[in-house]
Amino acid sequence: MKxxxxxxxxxxxFLPARASAYRLGVSGGSVGLSNGHPNAADFSSINNYKxxxxxxxxxxxxxxxxxxxxxxxxxxxGAFVIPAAGLxxxxxxxxxxxxxxxxxxxxxxxxxxxxxxxNMLGAGPNRHLVSGSAARVGIDYSSD
Amino acid sequence: MLKTRIRVALxxxxxxxxxxxxLEFGGGGGIVTQGDDRISPAxxxxxxxxxxxxxxxxxxxxxxxxxxQIAFSHMSYNANLGxxxxxxxxxxxxxxxxxxxxxKFDETxxxxxxxxxxxxxALGLNWTPQLxxxxxxxxxxxxxxxxxxxxxxYITYGHMQSVTAGLGWDL
Numbered sequence: 480m481k482x483x484x485x486x487x488x489x490x491x492x493f494l495p496a497r498a499s500a501y502r503l504g505v506s507g508g509s510v511g512l513s514n515g516h517p518n519a520a521d522f523s524s525i526n527n528y529k530x531x532x533x534x535x536x537x538x539x540x541x542x543x544x545x546x547x548x549x550x551x552x553x554x555x556x557g558a559f560v561i562p563a564a565g566l567x568x569x570x571x572x573x574x575x576x577x578x579x580x581x582x583x584x585x586x587x588x589x590x591x592x593x594x595x596x597x598n599m600l601g602a603g604p605n606r607h608l609v610s611g612s613a614a615r616v617g618i619d620y621s622s623d
Numbered sequence: 624m625l626k627t628r629i630r631v632a633l634x635x636x637x638x639x640x641x642x643x644x645x646l647e648f649g650g651g652g653g654i655v656t657q658g659d660d661r662i663s664p665a666x667x668x669x670x671x672x673x674x675x676x677x678x679x680x681x682x683x684x685x686x687x688x689x690x691x692q693i694a695f696s697h698m699s700y701n702a703n704l705g706x707x708x709x710x711x712x713x714x715x716x717x718x719x720x721x722x723x724x725x726x727k728f729d730e731t732x733x734x735x736x737x738x739x740x741x742x743x744x745a746l747g748l749n750w751t752p753q754l755x756x757x758x759x760x761x762x763x764x765x766x767x768x769x770x771x772x773x774x775x776x777y778i779t780y781g782h783m784q785s786v787t788a789g790l791g792w793d794l
Binding site for chain 2: 552581596608612
């Protein structure tokens with residue numbers, strides 16, 4: 480419930496007036512959990528999957544390692560950057576934090592293929608610094 | 624003839640420099656994290672020419688068993704986010720050199736020293752509000768994604784992040 484309230488507040492802050500175009504998709508790859516193990520590309524792990532909805536440049540993403548609301552900035556080259564805030568998690572705990580996702584939308588034929596790298600920093604329990612990362616490949620549907 | 628060409632080139636560069644190559648340099652400090660709560664204090668220096676940024680971060684760690692010095696540098700292109708004049712994303716290439724010395728002597732009586740070098744993709748966000756006509760504050764969140772090797776197709780990687788703050792001056 481607390482998480483829902485936080486996400487709602489962030490959504491109101493980030494949501495611009497225009498809210499028609501949207502992107503909806505999933506991605507998978509490799510997530511660095513800072514748990515003393517290498518972040519192997521293990522597609523069998525649920526940790527490595529993420530779902531997202533981008534509504535008028537506001538990006539909402541949910542995974543087992545994050546629940547974030549951010550603003551998507553797109554460039555003409557297809558590159559995009561998403562600074563976001565919300566809940567982040569690594570192998571040693573979870574807490575409020577920030578994320579920066581850097582991606583590139585490569586191909587679009589109704590459905591777009593994209594690649595992204597993500598940094599996460601957050602305040603975890605017992606003075607633990609949540610420090611996660613991810614490299615993902617995803618597909619999404621764009622209404623544009 | 625060659626001198627004339629060099630002079631013409633220098634004149635062309637210097638005449639466009641104020642607009643195209645607005646130079647800025649600065650320094651600051653912060654932290655670097657390599658995961659698993661491995662957090663180190665760090666010093667950072669940078670030079671920015673137009674949209675291009677060269678930044679170097681230095682950190683070290685010493686205890687009774689080993690001493691380590693790490694330098695992490697990147698050359699990046701800066702792109703402002705949306706209409707903002709102070710918030711930008713950076714994309715570039717970076718490298719890291721780490722020197723580790725094992726301080727406990729082995730059976731030969733020699734301490735062991737190892738230098739490793741890595742390269743990867745440098746990605747970051749920075750906020751640089753203007754404090755005065757020539758001075759800027761800069762908060763930077765940088766990262767380096769290091770592939771395990773060019774022959775490896777998996778998307779696994781090494782990763783480090785730094786968060787630094789400092790002051791910069793426009794030349």
